[in-house]
Amino acid sequence: MHQGAQCIGENDSLRTAAQMMRDLSVGALPICGDDDRLKGIITDRDIVIKCCAEGKDLDSTTASELARGLVWVEADHSVEEALEKMEQHRIKRLPVIHNRRIVGMITEADLAKELPDSKLAEFVHRIYARA
Template sequence: MAAGRTEKRARDVMHEGVQCVGEHETLRTASQMMSDLGVGALPICGEDDQLKGIITDRDIVVRCCAAGKDIDRTTAGELARGLVWVDADADLDEALFRMEKHHVKRLPVIEEHRLVGIISESDLAKELPDTKLAEFVHRVYALD
């Protein structure tokens, strides 16, 4: 996405105040947190307060419920995958590149080894020109 480069940094676009679900918390706890927060994804953090992955509402449905697993016994850490993130000082084009490359719709933002925010499609919709947003959406949803 070299055309139309932007001066913005990941920290300028991210949603701050993101909450983590613990890697040892059950999927019932994760789903209740999602409901309470009105979100469709949560970062998963370990006891060391480090990012371990991200879990989505779709992960819970497809990889737990539909697979016949127990939502009260399966932990968020068991479903953790896709540890893709961006540094808070990275430019927005780097964040877009990582999201496109890994086909992720939410990207955790890290500063000094700690989670400080998350970039979602809705955050990008507020910041990007329509043509650049359309290009991003096309690339994220495109199959390899």
């Protein structure tokens, strides 16, 4: 898990999201509301496909307009439970929550570093097999 995931505010623009992704060298950001609660996640691909390719304005379109999937894992859950959620929802990034606040993000890169090759291969097959 990458600890200390930074959120994009639900009312922030997609330009701000893209700049944050660039500055943080990440491909996804959790979207948090004014209540500091997770509202969804946005990826660099979402910005390109759902905003740029559709001719929408990066400065007036907000992160919440592209928010998708509210799937997460509790910080005290096992790696197996996190993998199961990622496989079930066919997602490559999973926010980690503790005391109702985001504390990190699990990514494919994290899995590649931590999982045995056989388990990683199984995960990759399940995520991409139906793509």
